Amino acid sequence: MADLVTDTVHHNIHQRQSVGQLLEPAPSAEQLEKAFQAALTAPDHHRLKPTRFVVISADQRKMFGELLSDALADLGEADAVALERVKNHPARAPLLVLALTQFQPHAKVPHFEQVLSTGAAIQNLLLSLQAQGFSSIWRSGAVVESKLLKQSFGLAEDDLIAGIIYIGTAAKTITARSEIDTQNYVSYWKQ
Template sequence: MTDSAVDMVHLNIHQRQSIGHLVEPAPNVAQLEKAFQAALTAPDHHRLKPTRFVIISGDQREAFGELLSKALADLGETDPVQLERVKNHPFRAPLLVLALTQFQPHPKVPNFEQTLSTGAAIQNFLLSLQVQGFSSMWRSGAVIESNLFKQALGLAEDDLISGIIYIGTAAKVIPARAEINTQNYVSYWNK
């Protein structure tokens, strides 16, 4: 890989950031396929493939908003303002993708490693979308703990909804991320 190609990869990684206001266009089927292919190359001990994705687009966002509201109520929320607010969350972007972790029993691969694998898959997914010109926001919130929500997605109680990824095009130009001083976060181990 040439130095300029390496620089482009680093720039894509460095400039990735969450964008809250997303509009059309969203990725098409071929662009999403590229992002899913990238996602599923994430580190995955014993290739258990615990990561799953569910696409929510177009008119399905309304039904998904209803599910979010029911899931929040399942967790004990009774405020009608909050229940209505979460019902509108899917309209923050033209496309949503749920990232799920379905744990695969294995004597050498604990659940936390499978959770990390899904996190790495999500990061690959976000970077692939970005290099294709799209923006995203990875969200979670209390609603992902709802057993009603998990059941609606065909998950077991101990499986994870690892995030709701909102995808589209940034509504406005976002300032570049500031350079990070890695010395605040990196040290050398010394016996």
């Protein structure tokens, strides 16, 4: 039984890919809750819980797109085409989730560890969604640095918007990922 579970977990990890064309259905509230529960089990030194998630529902996407456009303009973007393009980004998926890092002060837990904790939480979220039959893509871009956008979500200036996760059902079948030759990325320390 343990081998079957291990194989299933590894298969899910190996098959996870970013999917840019996402359609309905999106996860239900229960499925999303299951994914958030998985996300928040990520490694977290001293259990500071720096990771936050904000759900942008289908009916909020237009308003969120306008906020993204305003945030990009606040960063100095003046090109009307670029502003219109970012305004339409939320329409790429039926559900969006913002992943945030709200830094928690702690003498033994530097900011970089809290950022890594959020990254691990996002990966858990993506894997849980995939295990439930959904697809996703994790995006960021210059707009996540906007003070206006951060303020809109109650973040301090040094907090991070780690990304915008687009969630839904894949519009088309994605080719399976090739096996990775780990020899190019793994070495063993020799004294």
